[in-house]
Amino acid sequence: MAACLLRSGGYHQTSLREIAEAVGIRKASLYHHFASKEELVEAVVNDGVRFVHEAVAAALAAAASAGPHQRLEAAIAAHLAALHGHGDYTSAAIKVFTFGSGPVPESVRLSRRLYEDVWRGLLAELREAGAIAPSRSPDALRLFLLGALNGSIDWYRPERFDIGALSLEFAALVAPNGV
Numbered sequence: 001m002a003a004c005l006l007r008s009g010g011y012h013q014t015s016l017r018e019i020a021e022a023v024g025i026r027k028a029s030l031y032h033h034f035a036s037k038e039e040l041v042e043a044v045v046n047d048g049v050r051f052v053h054e055a056v057a058a059a060l061a062a063a064a065s066a067g068p069h070q071r072l073e074a075a076i077a078a079h080l081a082a083l084h085g086h087g088d089y090t091s092a093a094i095k096v097f098t099f100g101s102g103p104v105p106e107s108v109r110l111s112r113r114l115y116e117d118v119w120r121g122l123l124a125e126l127r128e129a130g131a132i133a134p135s136r137s138p139d140a141l142r143l144f145l146l147g148a149l150n151g152s153i154d155w156y157r158p159e160r161f162d163i164g165a166l167s168l169e170f171a172a173l174v175a176p177n178g179v
Contacts, residue, residue, distance in 0.1 A: 076171055080156070120138065126175050
């Protein structure tokens with residue numbers, strides 16, 4: 001329920017009182033589970049990243065013997081499927097990544113960094129296979145791709161788009177020299 005409220009209202013517009021009411025407990029009872037609003041939000045964000053990370057890692061493991069371009073398609077499809085399959089958590093994770101007045105918690109930065117490492121490795125495979133021009137910045141490409149995928153929370157509708165077809169299109173945009 002916290003993820004749903006954070007998804008729709010963001011960090012600053014979602015209060016602990018609202019979260020407590022939504023789950024049918026008193027605000028003070030939330031402190032039995034979380035020391036602060038920041039700790040609760042941190043848990044939601046980390047779960048959102050974990051859902052997507054696990055899906056992409058599983059897709060890449062299943063496509064271990066495939067070529068790099070097929071692995072890219074599988075990773076994109078898994079990211080999109082997890083992003084939209086766990087919508088409240090994953091959308092909340094995107095929407096409230098920077099929350100509160102302090103710095104982003106180390107656990108959130110670490111979970112994001114570990115997930116981005118999966119994409120760094122995949123883009124390195126594509127570059128080594130010649131699917132990405134050596135003149136292209138892998139960091140810029142990774143940020144572009146993840147930004148585009150995560151941005152789909154604003155426009156993706158299952159009745160309008162097929163995740164498999166989107167995966168083919170996005171992979172062709174990222175690695176036009178498919179291998």
